[in-house]
Amino acid sequence: MNGLVNRHILLGVTGGIAAYKAAELVRLLRRAGAEVRVVMTRGATEFVTPLTFQALSGHAVRSELFDAVAEAGMDHIELARWAELVLVAPASADFLARLAVGRADDLLATLCLASAAPIALAPAMNQQMWQAPATQENVRRLTARGIRLFGPGCGEQACGEVGPGRMLEPAELARLAGELFASGPLSGVRALVTAGPTREAIDPVRFIGNRSSGKMGFAVAAALAAAGAEVVLVAGPVALPTPPGVRRVDVESAAEMLAAVEQEQFELLVAAAAVADYRPATAEHAKIKKERAAIALELTRNPDILATISAARPAVFTVGFAAETDELERYARGKLAQKGLDMIAANWVGAGRGFEAESNALQVFWADGGTSLDEAPKSDLARQLVALVAGRYAASGKKSKG
Numbered sequence: 001m002n003g004l005v006n007r008h009i010l011l012g013v014t015g016g017i018a019a020y021k022a023a024e025l026v027r028l029l030r031r032a033g034a035e036v037r038v039v040m041t042r043g044a045t046e047f048v049t050p051l052t053f054q055a056l057s058g059h060a061v062r063s064e065l066f067d068a069v070a071e072a073g074m075d076h077i078e079l080a081r082w083a084e085l086v087l088v089a090p091a092s093a094d095f096l097a098r099l100a101v102g103r104a105d106d107l108l109a110t111l112c113l114a115s116a117a118p119i120a121l122a123p124a125m126n127q128q129m130w131q132a133p134a135t136q137e138n139v140r141r142l143t144a145r146g147i148r149l150f151g152p153g154c155g156e157q158a159c160g161e162v163g164p165g166r167m168l169e170p171a172e173l174a175r176l177a178g179e180l181f182a183s184g185p186l187s188g189v190r191a192l193v194t195a196g197p198t199r200e201a202i203d204p205v206r207f208i209g210n211r212s213s214g215k216m217g218f219a220v221a222a223a224l225a226a227a228g229a230e231v232v233l234v235a236g237p238v239a240l241p242t243p244p245g246v247r248r249v250d251v252e253s254a255a256e257m258l259a260a261v262e263q264e265q266f267e268l269l270v271a272a273a274a275v276a277d278y279r280p281a282t283a284e285h286a287k288i289k290k291e292r293a294a295i296a297l298e299l300t301r302n303p304d305i306l307a308t309i310s311a312a313r314p315a316v317f318t319v320g321f322a323a324e325t326d327e328l329e330r331y332a333r334g335k336l337a338q339k340g341l342d343m344i345a346a347n348w349v350g351a352g353r354g355f356e357a358e359s360n361a362l363q364v365f366w367a368d369g370g371t372s373l374d375e376a377p378k379s380d381l382a383r384q385l386v387a388l389v390a391g392r393y394a395a396s397g398k399k400s401k402g
């Protein structure tokens with residue numbers, strides 16, 4: 001929790017029974033050295049009085065947007081600028097919905113829009129409300145914008161039901177808030193990760209794809225964010241949640257992936273996506289009928305995203321992946337040299353290996369060396385890979401040029 005010393009935390013409290021736990025959270029954040037200012041929604045004041053938070057935070061609590069007296073002191077824009085973290089705990093289903101659509105219909109929602117600080121939400125609601133498709137859709141939209149979710153936890157709820165939707169305990173929330181400020185080896189570095197498969201259209205309903213689940217790339221994005229990097233994840237079609245603190249851009253084809261990557265600025269590129277090397281030369285506009293006994297598909301080469309960036313932006317530190325079924329080191333080193341990469345992480349694929357699996361093993365190569373990372377869950381392996389990348393990036397002449 002050391003990262004909290006002298007940090008400015010704007011704690012938003014919304015209406016829910018877990019609001020009483022936010023009082024303990026204020027105490028813990030302050031004990032860890034943070035300065036805390038509390039903003040309550042009207043609903044929150046039905047559960048706990050502003051006076052409680054005023055006594056604990058040492059500052060007047062605000063809940064109204066149009067409050068002439070409060071605005072004469074630190075107005076809401078100043079408050080938004082003051083915050084280094086906006087932490088909303090508890091965050092109700094209604095608040096998630098309002099934030100997802102960008103409403104500014106009360107002080108807290110307005111501050112979330114007006115602040116450039118990272119936002120973390122600690123959801124707290126009935127398990128059915130948490131699992132409702134509308135809430136889940138809102139959560140996806142929010143996390144895709146880089147908003148962090150702290151929890152929710154799972155267990156017995158105030159309403160007597162059991163399931164996901166409990167607010168995390170105050171000590172856990174304070175720990176997670178502290179982690180956000182802890183500086184990692186890649187803090188200040190902008191990283192871009194490609195992940196998942198691409199789909200190349202044959203006609204409006206069919207495509208050429210591959211077995212990539214996105215797990216490896218998403219794990220790398222999460223590990224980079226945990227190491228302090230500012231991460232953009234360009235993802236093909238996968239069924240995975242966005243890792244906390246990562247901004248996600250969804251694409252479908254290789255051409256879309258290249259266009260999305262080219263729009264971003266970054267110093268570090270990790271290409272874990274299984275990009276289709278070929279696409280149908282023409283995608284039919286109407287569904288192909290099964291009138292002929294056989295049809296031939298003409299395929300044309302897709303652009304190589306990694307090689308394109310490596311050639312066009314020599315200052316970017318580039319890390320490729322190599323998926324091989326034979327002669328792993330020879331082919332991986334070939335790709336390292338041909339694509340002008342700084343590092344390449346090679347994995348065996350096929351027969352349940354690499355693609356889709358929960359665990360993986362990597363052999364990592366660079367021009368004058370290499371190392372092996374033994375089989376481990378993809379999240380562990382990604383952390384080891386990122387530590388290796390961070391070390392080599394720091395030692396590279398590229399660090400200051402990006």
Ligand code: PMT
Pocket residue numbers: 194196211212213214215216217254271272273274275276277302303304305306307319320321322323324335347349354355356357
């Ligand atoms: O997604 P999972 O199910 O977790 O599986 C993980 C994985 C096996 C997909 C992953 O670990 C992996 O190996 N990703 C790279 C797959 C691949 O396409 O490898 P390749 O050897 O064909 O390509 C070499 C490199 O060039 C890769 O970094 C690739 O992203 C990149 N490339 C390839 C073709 C292309 N048109 N553009 C590219 O950027």
